[in-house]
Structures are given as C-alpha cells and as structure tokens.
Amino acid sequence: MLENIVNFLGENIQMGYILILMIFVGVEVIGNVPAVLHTPLMSGANAIHGVVIVGAIIVMLDTDPSNIAALVLGFLAVLLGTLNVVGGFAVTDRMLEMFKKKPGK
Amino acid sequence: MEYIKEIIYLIASVTFVAGLKLLGNPNSARKGNLYAAAGMILAIAATLILHEGEVATIVYVLIFAAIALGTIVGWMTARKVKMTQMPELVSLFNGMGGACAALISMIEFEHYTDQPSKVAMIAAGMVIGSVSFSGSMIAFMKLNGTMNKAIRLPKYNILNTVLMIAVVAFAVYLVASGTDNVLLVYTLLALALLYGVLFVIPIGGADMPVVISLLNSFTGLAAAFGGFLYGNMVMLTGGILVGSAGTILTLAMCNAMNRPLWNVIFGAFGEQSAAGPGEGPTGNIKEVMAGDVAILMNYAQRVVIVPGYGLAVAQAQHAIHDLEQILVSRGVEVKYAIHPVAGRMPGHMNVLLAESNVAYEKLVEMEDINPEFPNTDVVLVVGANDVVNPAAHNDPSSPIYGMPILDVENAKQVIVNKRSMKPGYAGIENELFFHDNTSMLFGDAKAAINKVIAELKDM
Structure with a gap:
C-alpha cells in the first residue's frame, strides 16, 4: 500500500x-485585509469553493444511466453544488452592492 | 478538445485568485466577485461541453435540471434574504458545498476500491465534506435562533477529541484494508456527520462567524481532495485557495476579538464566568426616558453612536439613520463607532448601516474614534455590550480581558440602550452600566430610537 x-x-x-x-x-x-471586508471576503471564498460542483458534474457524466442510486445522489450533488455557487456569488454581490453605493452619497 | 478544457480551467483558476485579491479592497470588491463568478461559469461550461465519451441523454437532462433548480432557488434565496440574515445564509451555502463533496465521495467509492491512494482521497473528501455540512447546519440553526444556546455534553472536549481520533482511525482502516464493503463507508459518513454536530454544538452564538469561516476553509479542502481524485486542476486550485485563505481569514477574525482559535473551539467564555458567579460589579443604575435623551442629544455638539448586535436584531438600522439625520439638521456632529466585531460578523455592521444609506465617511473604526471620546458629549450605545465593557482594560480575571474595546466611558455622557439588564454574549456583567455618567434607556432598539426621534421632532 x-x-x-x-x-x-x-x-x-x-x-x-x-x-x-x-x-x-x-x-x-x-x-x-481590513476587518470591514471580512464578511464579504468569507462569502466570496465560500462561493469559490463551490467549484466542487465540477466534480459533481464529472461524476454524473460518467454515471451508468441504469444505476438509479448513483443518478439520484449525483443529481443531489449537482443541485447542492449549484446552490453553493449561485447563492454564494449572489449573496456576496448583494453585500458589496451596499459598499458601492456609499462613496456616491 | 482536452487541451481547450485545461486552458479554460487555467483561466478560471486565475479569475479565482484575482477575484479574491480584488475582494480585499472596498473599491474593487464587487468587480472581484464578478470575475470569480465568470470564471466559475467558464469552468462549469467547459466541464459539461468538452466532456469526452458517450453520455446518455437522461444524464444530461438530470444535470441541467439540477443546475436550473439550484440556480433559481439559490438566486431567489440570496436576493430575498434580509441583510441581518446574511451570516446564516453564508453558513447554509457553505454546508451545501460540503454535502456536495461528501456525495461525490459516496458515489465514487465503489469505482476505486482497488486503488488505495484514490480511496484515501475519497475518504478525506467525505470526512471533511460531512463535517463541514453538519457543522454548518448547526451554525445555521444557531444564527437563525432555532438553537440559541451552547449545548455542552459532559466532558465534551474529551468526547470530541476521541470521536475525531476514531473518525481518522476508521478512515485510515478503510484505506488500508482495501475493503469494498459499502456499509463501512456509510459508517464513516455517519461518524463524520456526528462529529460535525458535536464540534459546533458547544460553541456559543457569538463565535459562529469564526466557526463558519473555519468550516468554509474545510469545504475548500474537501473540494481540493476532489481535485486530487480526478486530477482536476480547477477544483484543486479553487479548493486549496479557499482552504488556505479561509484559514488566514479565521485567524484574522480571532485576532480582531483578541482570542486564540483554540479558545474559540474548546470554549472558555461560559466556563470562566461560571467560575465566579455573583462577583460582578454592583451599584445603582440610572434609567432615563426617551424625552431626556432627546434633550441631551439636541443640545450636544458631538454625538457618537455605537451600534451592536442588538441593533441588528431589532432591525433598527433605518431608525438610527433617521435619528442621525435629525441631529445633523440641528447642527449636531454625528459619527458611528464601529468595533471590528460589532454585529454578527466582522464587517456585518458596516453592511447593515450601508443598507440604510448611512454615509461611508460617518463610520469610524475603533482606533480612529477612541481618541475622540473625551471630546464627545453623548455616546449612544445601541445593543452593544461586550465591545464597550471596561473590564477588558481593568479586570485581568475577566474572560474578555485584553480585548480591544471602544472607550466610551471617557465620553461626558453615555446612554446605553438595552432590552434588559441581561449580560452580553460573553455572559459577563458590564461595570459601564453602573458608572456615574451612564444612563440606561431600556427597550427594544427600534422602538426606543423611534421614541427619541418623536421627542426630538416635538422640540
């Protein structure tokens, strides 16, 4: 071994x-990095590790279509990975939107 | 075709690094997030389109269905959630990523039982992903109030350590034995999930940001193990980047609270304060009414507002901005003093106040505002407690001793708005409340501030 x-x-x-x-x-x-940005930064990093979805897609693409159990698990994996990616980037953007407005005001 | 995929992965990796770098500066942060998101879309598209080999239609249908569903739900949730609920949402999404990594391992185990090195990657991805998932769910429940107490099993530190060793030993056994028994994998999964729960459950709500940040870097690691398994570069770079950056971020957060990481994980706050109950400062507290506060502020020259967690909970960020505007229109100089860990997460208070359009220049960081307190007429503390507790300066036995605080006690007059006399997160009394120049304005932050505003308008 x-x-x-x-x-x-x-x-x-x-x-x-x-x-x-x-x-x-x-x-x-x-x-x-200033403490002010810790929360958005954490949220942004959170979205980036959503790259794990690439693994979920690879698993799915190689799955034998007759293996129902693997298909179900793979479907779930892609779904959860997408939530991580889309939700993560969207939340981060919403946080940063507020930072953007400030200097203009 | 394979090369094109690899090149796209390289581009995606660059966007991740550049995106994270740009996120570290307030002016470029939003752009950085968009870069990283664009890189992610590229990587996902390349994986789907440039795949080699036969793929059944049903598989494509399922993948696109999952992506479509995840996109709609993820987008709607992220857009609709209230600003005060952001931290628990980050925790939730983090858990999803961890679960995704664990699911990949579950499916792949059967395919690689003859290759110990790959089983090792699978086991590592599964354990770390599961811990991150169950831990994040507990953190999520703690932040949204479903589970608001630190639950401590007897000897929980020993219990957790033993369980952790058991999980690692079991994983090593799984790899070394070369078994193809799927039941053993499920046992490992169950143990890891249990560890995640027990790991987070004894930690108090105030420390959740640190925990989420730590679990965030765990999920990054889990993704990196997936990258090792498939020799997939974008998973590897993205995962390790987050694993490493997340760890540094965790330490930076601990630093802002002046507490070492082990102290957060193995808990100290609850235990230390329990050691000396009844020893807290005593004396008389003065209660003031909204009308008195309005008069005091109306005739002040300089007012500093110290927002805290209570303000976030009461959703009083708009009320406080209204108060600020009225005072400014009466010629009072108003500033906000932002403690590095004010709110539920570092930087959270800035986001909240920005939401109610408070000008960026009015938010002053701790080091810059502290010298100004002696020249301040009125300090209004809204829902903050531990970050203004002088015990951090003068009581070596206090659990928060040494934590940098806002020196509000130097101001001429301090008004503290709290719901009740209950101690803050750290579970310790605050002698500030008993000072001669301190008055208490009891009540829900939003209601109390609105009363002050009403009184001001009548003047």
Whole structure:
C-alpha cells in the first residue's frame, strides 16, 4: 500500500507543487485585509469553493444511466453544488452592492 | 478538445485568485466577485461541453435540471434574504458545498476500491465534506435562533477529541484494508456527520462567524481532495485557495476579538464566568426616558453612536439613520463607532448601516474614534455590550480581558440602550452600566430610537 501511495505522489508531483504554491497564494491574497471586508471576503471564498460542483458534474457524466442510486445522489450533488455557487456569488454581490453605493452619497 | 478544457480551467483558476485579491479592497470588491463568478461559469461550461465519451441523454437532462433548480432557488434565496440574515445564509451555502463533496465521495467509492491512494482521497473528501455540512447546519440553526444556546455534553472536549481520533482511525482502516464493503463507508459518513454536530454544538452564538469561516476553509479542502481524485486542476486550485485563505481569514477574525482559535473551539467564555458567579460589579443604575435623551442629544455638539448586535436584531438600522439625520439638521456632529466585531460578523455592521444609506465617511473604526471620546458629549450605545465593557482594560480575571474595546466611558455622557439588564454574549456583567455618567434607556432598539426621534421632532 505504501508503494501505491508513493507511486501516486510521484505520478502527480505537479499537483503537489500546485498544492504548496496555492497555499502561499491564499495566505498572500488575504493578508492585511481590513476587518470591514471580512464578511464579504468569507462569502466570496465560500462561493469559490463551490467549484466542487465540477466534480459533481464529472461524476454524473460518467454515471451508468441504469444505476438509479448513483443518478439520484449525483443529481443531489449537482443541485447542492449549484446552490453553493449561485447563492454564494449572489449573496456576496448583494453585500458589496451596499459598499458601492456609499462613496456616491 | 482536452487541451481547450485545461486552458479554460487555467483561466478560471486565475479569475479565482484575482477575484479574491480584488475582494480585499472596498473599491474593487464587487468587480472581484464578478470575475470569480465568470470564471466559475467558464469552468462549469467547459466541464459539461468538452466532456469526452458517450453520455446518455437522461444524464444530461438530470444535470441541467439540477443546475436550473439550484440556480433559481439559490438566486431567489440570496436576493430575498434580509441583510441581518446574511451570516446564516453564508453558513447554509457553505454546508451545501460540503454535502456536495461528501456525495461525490459516496458515489465514487465503489469505482476505486482497488486503488488505495484514490480511496484515501475519497475518504478525506467525505470526512471533511460531512463535517463541514453538519457543522454548518448547526451554525445555521444557531444564527437563525432555532438553537440559541451552547449545548455542552459532559466532558465534551474529551468526547470530541476521541470521536475525531476514531473518525481518522476508521478512515485510515478503510484505506488500508482495501475493503469494498459499502456499509463501512456509510459508517464513516455517519461518524463524520456526528462529529460535525458535536464540534459546533458547544460553541456559543457569538463565535459562529469564526466557526463558519473555519468550516468554509474545510469545504475548500474537501473540494481540493476532489481535485486530487480526478486530477482536476480547477477544483484543486479553487479548493486549496479557499482552504488556505479561509484559514488566514479565521485567524484574522480571532485576532480582531483578541482570542486564540483554540479558545474559540474548546470554549472558555461560559466556563470562566461560571467560575465566579455573583462577583460582578454592583451599584445603582440610572434609567432615563426617551424625552431626556432627546434633550441631551439636541443640545450636544458631538454625538457618537455605537451600534451592536442588538441593533441588528431589532432591525433598527433605518431608525438610527433617521435619528442621525435629525441631529445633523440641528447642527449636531454625528459619527458611528464601529468595533471590528460589532454585529454578527466582522464587517456585518458596516453592511447593515450601508443598507440604510448611512454615509461611508460617518463610520469610524475603533482606533480612529477612541481618541475622540473625551471630546464627545453623548455616546449612544445601541445593543452593544461586550465591545464597550471596561473590564477588558481593568479586570485581568475577566474572560474578555485584553480585548480591544471602544472607550466610551471617557465620553461626558453615555446612554446605553438595552432590552434588559441581561449580560452580553460573553455572559459577563458590564461595570459601564453602573458608572456615574451612564444612563440606561431600556427597550427594544427600534422602538426606543423611534421614541427619541418623536421627542426630538416635538422640540
């Protein structure tokens, strides 16, 4: 099993690099953000992890149409993922809409 | 075709990073959100359209039905929800993402039982996704008031730690044994869901923002494990980005409250204050009527309003803006003092006041307003408590000792609007209420402020 894991890591070493570099990007991007923006920022990040819906769609596309259980679960996964994406971005936009108005007033 | 998909994924990843960066500045925040949303649409479209291999029509029908339904429901909910309910909605959507990751793992387990490394990804995605889902649901219920008390099972810290170790050990066993027994997967799922519930249930409502932010980064991780499973770059970058950014954001929120993260998770507020009941400050409190408050403010030169959670609950943001406008028309200088953690989430109070058209320049952050309090005639505290508690400065035994607060006690006159004498979130008494220059205006924030406005109009 250990061999399998080492092989997996070796075969996917670029993903390892992406993992490390993205961690730093995430830290860098958030650094020194004013507290005022914490809520919209959290909400925006919340919408971005809705990218998990891509996985749900991949699962669905590869599902055997005769496997009803998998179809039902996949349908639910796509539905919930869409809620996360659409709801997340829409809520964030609504919050930020209020920030936008201010300087004009 | 495969290359085009990969290139689109790359573009989407760039929009996520750039979007999050732009979200960190008030002037570009909205644009950043739209960039990230556009990237997301690209990624979803590429996944659907550029898929290789035969796909049955029924599958496409189901996918489009799910997306259509999710879009309509998600959009309507997001548009209709009241501003005060935003935080619980964020928690709800976060839970949906976690559940999505867990469902993917449930379906995929059977397909990869012969590859331990992939089973490891599946198990990790399932555990983290489920914890995020059940935890977010509890946070959602706590924020909307369905479950408003911190429920603490006996020895809950030990219980939770044991359960966490059990979940991890079980997941390792599942991977190592190479089993294809689906029942074991459901057991793991159930354990993870239970852990999510027990993890959030002992944490008080005031700390929910931190918890949601933490669960937010969990869901990001769950999405990243999905990316590892499929070698899908956009899931990987998006997931890790949120996982990492969410963690930093969580720490920043804890920082604003001057509490370490472990303190939030393992709880301290309730226990510490329970250690010394009855030791709170005592003395006389002065109650004032709306008419007196109106007179006081009418003849003041400088008024500072300190809005807090109570204002949000009472939906008094419009009333307070009306009060501000009347005072300004009488030549009074009015400002708002915004504590970093005022409201239900950091920055939430700004959003609420912006909704009622309070000018951006009138919202003053803590560091800038604190030196101005000695020159302030009247401070009106509406529904805030712990953020103005002087115990944070002068009582080392207080659980909030060391937390930065608004120094309202330096003002000439302090008027505190509260519904009752009940202590705030931290469950501790506030000696400010017993000061000589403090008067209490009891009542619901909206009703009380409207009374003051009515009195002002008669003058």
